[in-house]
Amino acid sequence: MNHLTENYDIAVVGAGHAGCEAALACARLGLETIMFTVSVDSIALMPCNPNIGGSSKGHLVREIDALGGEMGKNIDKTFIQSKMLNKSKGPAVHSLRAQADKAEYTKEMRKTLQNTDHLSIRQAEVAEILTNKDQFFPEDEYHEGEEQKITGVRTVSGGVYRCKAVVLCTGTYLRARCLTGEMITHTGPNGLSAANHLTDSLVAHGIQTRRFKTGTPARVDKRSLDFSKMEEQFGDERVVPFSFTTNPEDVQIEQASCWLTYTNETTHEIIRNNLDRSPIYAGIIEGTGPRYCPSIEDKVVKFADKERHQVFIEPEGLHTNEMYVGGMSSSLPEDVQLAMYRTVPGLENCRIVRNAYAIEYDCIDARQLYPTLEFKDVEGLFSAGQFNGSSGYEEAASQGILAGINAGLKCQGREPMIIDRSEGYLGVLVDDLVTKENTEPYRMMTSRSEYRLLLRQDNADLRLRRKGYEAGLISEEQMQWLEQKEQMITQEMDRLKKTVIGASAEHQKFLEKMGSTPLKTAASLAELMCRPELSYEMLAEIDQNRKLLPAEVIEQVEIEIKYEGYIERQKRQVDQYKKMEKHKIPNWMDYDEVPSLRLEARQKLKAFRPVSVGQASRISGVSPADISVLLVYLEHESHMRDLKKE
Numbered sequence: 001m002n003h004l005t006e007n008y009d010i011a012v013v014g015a016g017h018a019g020c021e022a023a024l025a026c027a028r029l030g031l032e033t034i035m036f037t038v039s040v041d042s043i044a045l046m047p048c049n050p051n052i053g054g055s056s057k058g059h060l061v062r063e064i065d066a067l068g069g070e071m072g073k074n075i076d077k078t079f080i081q082s083k084m085l086n087k088s089k090g091p092a093v094h095s096l097r098a099q100a101d102k103a104e105y106t107k108e109m110r111k112t113l114q115n116t117d118h119l120s121i122r123q124a125e126v127a128e129i130l131t132n133k134d135q136f137f138p139e140d141e142y143h144e145g146e147e148q149k150i151t152g153v154r155t156v157s158g159g160v161y162r163c164k165a166v167v168l169c170t171g172t173y174l175r176a177r178c179l180t181g182e183m184i185t186h187t188g189p190n191g192l193s194a195a196n197h198l199t200d201s202l203v204a205h206g207i208q209t210r211r212f213k214t215g216t217p218a219r220v221d222k223r224s225l226d227f228s229k230m231e232e233q234f235g236d237e238r239v240v241p242f243s244f245t246t247n248p249e250d251v252q253i254e255q256a257s258c259w260l261t262y263t264n265e266t267t268h269e270i271i272r273n274n275l276d277r278s279p280i281y282a283g284i285i286e287g288t289g290p291r292y293c294p295s296i297e298d299k300v301v302k303f304a305d306k307e308r309h310q311v312f313i314e315p316e317g318l319h320t321n322e323m324y325v326g327g328m329s330s331s332l333p334e335d336v337q338l339a340m341y342r343t344v345p346g347l348e349n350c351r352i353v354r355n356a357y358a359i360e361y362d363c364i365d366a367r368q369l370y371p372t373l374e375f376k377d378v379e380g381l382f383s384a385g386q387f388n389g390s391s392g393y394e395e396a397a398s399q400g401i402l403a404g405i406n407a408g409l410k411c412q413g414r415e416p417m418i419i420d421r422s423e424g425y426l427g428v429l430v431d432d433l434v435t436k437e438n439t440e441p442y443r444m445m446t447s448r449s450e451y452r453l454l455l456r457q458d459n460a461d462l463r464l465r466r467k468g469y470e471a472g473l474i475s476e477e478q479m480q481w482l483e484q485k486e487q488m489i490t491q492e493m494d495r496l497k498k499t500v501i502g503a504s505a506e507h508q509k510f511l512e513k514m515g516s517t518p519l520k521t522a523a524s525l526a527e528l529m530c531r532p533e534l535s536y537e538m539l540a541e542i543d544q545n546r547k548l549l550p551a552e553v554i555e556q557v558e559i560e561i562k563y564e565g566y567i568e569r570q571k572r573q574v575d576q577y578k579k580m581e582k583h584k585i586p587n588w589m590d591y592d593e594v595p596s597l598r599l600e601a602r603q604k605l606k607a608f609r610p611v612s613v614g615q616a617s618r619i620s621g622v623s624p625a626d627i628s629v630l631l632v633y634l635e636h637e638s639h640m641r642d643l644k645k646e
Helices: 017-028 057-067 071-078 102-114 198-204 265-273 296-302 334-341 393-411 425-435 457-471 476-498 505-513 525-529 538-542 551-562 564-582 599-608 613-617 624-645
Strands: 005-007 010-013 033-037 051-053 079-085 095-100 119-123 126-131 148-155 160-162 165-168 177-180 183-185 209-216 219-221 231-233 258-262 310-315 322-326 352-354 357-364 381-383
Touching (some): 017 033, 017 102, 051 057, 051 071, 051 393, 057 071, 057 457, 071 095, 071 102, 071 393, 095 102, 165 393, 198 209, 265 296, 265 334, 457 476, 476 525, 505 538, 525 538, 564 613
Parallel strands (some): 005 160, 033 119
Antiparallel strands (some): 051 095, 126 148, 258 310, 310 322
């Protein structure tokens, strides 16, 4: 039978946030890349909330940008409101969040993809992955027990696309079904076609899948809302861009408003009276939903003591009347939805444009992956996004760029990129996914990072830009600016520490004016900056030799000086962590041969196949005592092997 055959280096399956970043990374590395999507119109679709960033998620967007990704640049072009969250707290938890114009976001990302060299876009459903085990191509060789290697993909129409690597970014589309009460439709989000064939192929190649679920609230007509009964929410007066390459002046726009309202006891009563019609509580839904983004049904049941829940009314864009009802995700029937929404102040006469729904889909337990996001049992097969058991646009995009980079590096015969827990929120995300047992869709939170004072959103470029440069996604010019920035930070910190002022009348008067304690002895400007009531800007009055510096340099100087003690302590913790990560576990490791290893630990280590002692220590069921035994064994075996070589 004749079929279309084309040759590429890499195939990316899916064009959501993970797929876009993966495809761009591969193509920008100079590799011939094809990206498949069920609909070209759904590229970078935002099927749920109309925003990018938020608590901890803003960190991920900044890290994507630092590595050379697109999400930050794209939202800077298409946002309609921006706000820095948690400003009343310390810099570790500051997180940028921007409302997006959904249509413009999708349009702009599609434009970028379509104009990227080495990247082809194909509207087609991928039905199969092909490996050497299939022996589909005459030159394929496979012997029983050998590792499978990717050779290509095949679409539903029969088209064959040969490639060296595949990145799966299927999102919520695999065998998807949407549920609104008793109504079940076998579609992907927003009524798009589900992908119903690929799961069987993955299972046939030894990949284990499972069912997760997520959901989305209704969209209502703006004209039917009474905003006078809600609290208006404004953006920041001075907007901070997501991308380190965006000129801050370019994002100072007139911003759209959002609104805040609340559910009430009447709302909750309607929900409780109709729980038997909810697919979640009627046992119709098989998949596990996200604990940290629950439906309104879950909120009412699990937090029965709460009299009200926040509801955010957010515009979906500047050229639509659709408003997103944030905080009221639901799978209740449409008649119940309308009654429920109409009990909320300001929504008494609301008209629903799109019903809320839950969506179930196939995904994987990401413990089948290496920290590079490559499958352990299929060489050249990578995976990213919600297919890995995560939730959220930002989590997806950050995995997408990492998987794309590593697929590209593998094709080029180069060493993979691994970002560990001490280097980025992306490292925390990936490590949690590939090491820990996640029984629900994974959501990033600042509390998941043990080194969050070091992993701030403001220093993502200082942490990860160099990695992006080494991979090939950051330009020489960008790298030179980073080095210049680092130099300016170091020099200014050094100057402030060495500039000492005495307890003169002038200085005492200044301190009194600023509400600060007078000096008893001489002090450096750095010491004065450590006082909570004083800032770098305030000290300009008594700092005669100050040079004009960029705002981003000043920000780093101030944080590094004010939190120096805490930062140094976390760096020492990281040093200890790094020692464990450097203890690599070799391929020849046979855990059955390790004496004194507990049975549970032995079983877990055999199943997980950790790449380092550090990763082994984070596996549930592996105790510190097991790690001590493992370290002794590895040292002994390594010594014996060295003796044999001699």
